Amino acid sequence: MPTYLAQPPPPPQRMALMDALEAAGIDYDRQPAGYFIYLREGQLEAWERVRKEFSLQIEEDDPSILDTN
Amino acid sequence: MVEASVTVTSYEIAAPTWGNQGDITHLHTDFGDLTCLFRQVPKAEAVVLWTGSLFGAEQPFRVSPISQAVSSDLAQDGIASLMLRYRDTHNLSPCIRDAQAAVAFLEGLGYRRIALVGHSFSGAVVISVAPLSQAIVAVVTLASQTYGATTAAHVSPRPLLLVHGLNDQRLNPYCSEQIYSWARQPKELVLLEGASHGLWERKDELLPLLHSWLRDKLQPGALGAMQKGEPKHRQAGQ
Numbered sequence: 095m096p097t098y099l100a101q102p103p104p105p106p107q108r109m110a111l112m113d114a115l116e117a118a119g120i121d122y123d124r125q126p127a128g129y130f131i132y133l134r135e136g137q138l139e140a141w142e143r144v145r146k147e148f149s150l151q152i153e154e155d156d157p158s159i160l161d162t163n
Numbered sequence: 164m165v166e167a168s169v170t171v172t173s174y175e176i177a178a179p180t181w182g183n184q185g186d187i188t189h190l191h192t193d194f195g196d197l198t199c200l201f202r203q204v205p206k207a208e209a210v211v212l213w214t215g216s217l218f219g220a221e222q223p224f225r226v227s228p229i230s231q232a233v234s235s236d237l238a239q240d241g242i243a244s245l246m247l248r249y250r251d252t253h254n255l256s257p258c259i260r261d262a263q264a265a266v267a268f269l270e271g272l273g274y275r276r277i278a279l280v281g282h283s284f285s286g287a288v289v290i291s292v293a294p295l296s297q298a299i300v301a302v303v304t305l306a307s308q309t310y311g312a313t314t315a316a317h318v319s320p321r322p323l324l325l326v327h328g329l330n331d332q333r334l335n336p337y338c339s340e341q342i343y344s345w346a347r348q349p350k351e352l353v354l355l356e357g358a359s360h361g362l363w364e365r366k367d368e369l370l371p372l373l374h375s376w377l378r379d380k381l382q383p384g385a386l387g388a389m390q391k392g393e394p395k396h397r398q399a400g401q
Contacts, residue, residue: 105354
């Protein structure tokens with residue numbers, strides 16, 4: 095399933111973003127480069143809702159985590 | 164890394180030498196002696212443990228300005244404060260033991276509602292110590308490091324407040340975001356624009372936030388199921 099690297103939204107929205115991801119059951123990892131989003135089967139629609147709600151910019155599709163360290 | 168239990172064998176509270184700032188208190192434990200500044204409040208049932216907020220090798224000790232200011236406000240609400248000086252600053256495992264001993268001391272005095280506050284390195288200390296006592300009902304980290312904080316999920320069901328300055332040049336604010344992502348509800352993340360690692364640039368927002376958050380979370384019954392009956396409190400030294 096796809097993995098995305100999303101740029102962080104403005105600071106006042108970040109807690110709400112993480113709450114929304116957790117409410118949708120979407121796994122994510124906050125790293126210096128941004129939010130790594132790990133989608134499982136059937137989560138694409140929920141992810142699109144979150145992405146639009148927070149106007150998230152996708153930095154990269156299927157990024158290599160090793161490149162960020 | 165965390166000892167199962169810590170014993171405070173005895174303690175001494177010196178005469179108040181700092182005016183109304185508190186009393187220098189020495190805790191004698193099974194692993195050595197600890198020094199604290201204890202701001203007692205008559206008939207207090209709740210207390211805030213400010214880990215690592217007392218500094219210096221000998222008197223006069225220095226107190227972090229955040230703990231000094233907020234503990235003064237909390238005292239007006241009937242909430243005591245204990246500022247803990249570490250024996251071995253920046254060495255995580257012994258600092259966790261120090262904080263455990265301080266919690267044991269406060270429990271021994273009859274406090275049944277304890278909040279922990281840790282700044283920077285001490286953020287990892289309070290996250291590590293929080294699950295070890297049911298008397299701990301709330302946790303605050305200020306500009307916390309992530310090392311030693313990966314067990315943040317275990318703080319729940321206690322409320323966790325994470326505060327970080329967006330101009331922090333020592334520990335990037337994403338550290339607190341990452342801890343937030345590891346933690347479970349109830350949790351809150353506050354990112355302060357214009358604040359550095361010390362957070363003092365935004366003291367006008369920070370101090371009232373800490374005061375009100377701690378006061379609310381230390382109310383009787385705030386944590387509901389975690390409370391085990393009413394506290395049987397007595398003043399230290401009585």
